[in-house]
Amino acid sequence: MIGDEDGVVVTPQSLVEQVVALCQERAEIDEKMFIELRKGGAMGDLIKSLRKEK
Amino acid sequence: MASPRALEALRKFTTCDVSDPNEETNAFRVLQIFSQIGDALVKLKYPYGGFLDGIKMFSPGSTGRVFGPAITVQMVEASNTSAPKLEKHFVDHNEEGSIMYIQQPKGLPSACWGGLMSTRAKFLGAQAVMIDGRMRDVNEHREMGFPVISLIAIIVCSTVKMEC
Numbered sequence: 001m002i003g004d005e006d007g008v009v010v011t012p013q014s015l016v017e018q019v020v021a022l023c024q025e026r027a028e029i030d031e032k033m034f035i036e037l038r039k040g041g042a043m044g045d046l047i048k049s050l051r052k053e054k
Numbered sequence: 055m056a057s058p059r060a061l062e063a064l065r066k067f068t069t070c071d072v073s074d075p076n077e078e079t080n081a082f083r084v085l086q087i088f089s090q091i092g093d094a095l096v097k098l099k100y101p102y103g104g105f106l107d108g109i110k111m112f113s114p115g116s117t118g119r120v121f122g123p124a125i126t127v128q129m130v131e132a133s134n135t136s137a138p139k140l141e142k143h144f145v146d147h148n149e150e151g152s153i154m155y156i157q158q159p160k161g162l163p164s165a166c167w168g169g170l171m172s173t174r175a176k177f178l179g180a181q182a183v184m185i186d187g188r189m190r191d192v193n194e195h196r197e198m199g200f201p202v203i204s205l206i207a208i209i210v211c212s213t214v215k216m217e218c
Contacts, residue, residue: 022094
């Protein structure tokens with residue numbers, strides 16, 4: 001179980017490794033987004049360019 | 055069973071907003087700013103992204119975050135005499151590094167947890183307590199630095215009738 005001020009999530013042991021991998025991927029994208037946003041980048045453009053399309 | 059390495063990596067991520075199902079989303083020492091555990095679980099189609107709705111952190115406050123395996127406690131009303139009884143008080147079942155998760159029967163007005171409980175839990179090495187229910191003594195928990203997450207804080211303690 002993981003809790004912080006946003007709330008609590010429960011992660012079954014069987015999914016931990018996949019969750020870590022997904023979080024890592026997403027964190028790298030978010031880090032780039034933060035950098036560009038601080039420079040004044042537009043949200044819509046950044047989402048298109050930095051996030052993978054489904 | 056997840057490997058200790060993977061568990062340690064998971065510890066570094068924070069909880070996150072699971073409300074947008076369209077959001078995309080090793081080892082060691084990954085980082086505290088990762089907030090996408092809920093998103094990841096939504097992607098893996100885990101119900102509600104693992105989010106336990108309604109409970110919030112009362113102690114220690116904005117800097118707090120906790121991580122650990124759950125020890126679950128289901129409380130029943132005292133009138134339920136068929137439920138199993140524990141050989142020791144449930145708070146004495148806390149273990150080093152774990153988080154006790156308590157389910158309190160719905161609709162009961164009293165707190166099932168307070169400063170005394172946190173004192174015992176902390177001594178036993180618990181990381182935190184999470185309660186789907188009510189607790190009290192928020193300031194005591196904050197003073198001792200023991201993380202408490204629950205539905206609401208109230209002032210009325212359990213009566214003898216509500217002991218589990």
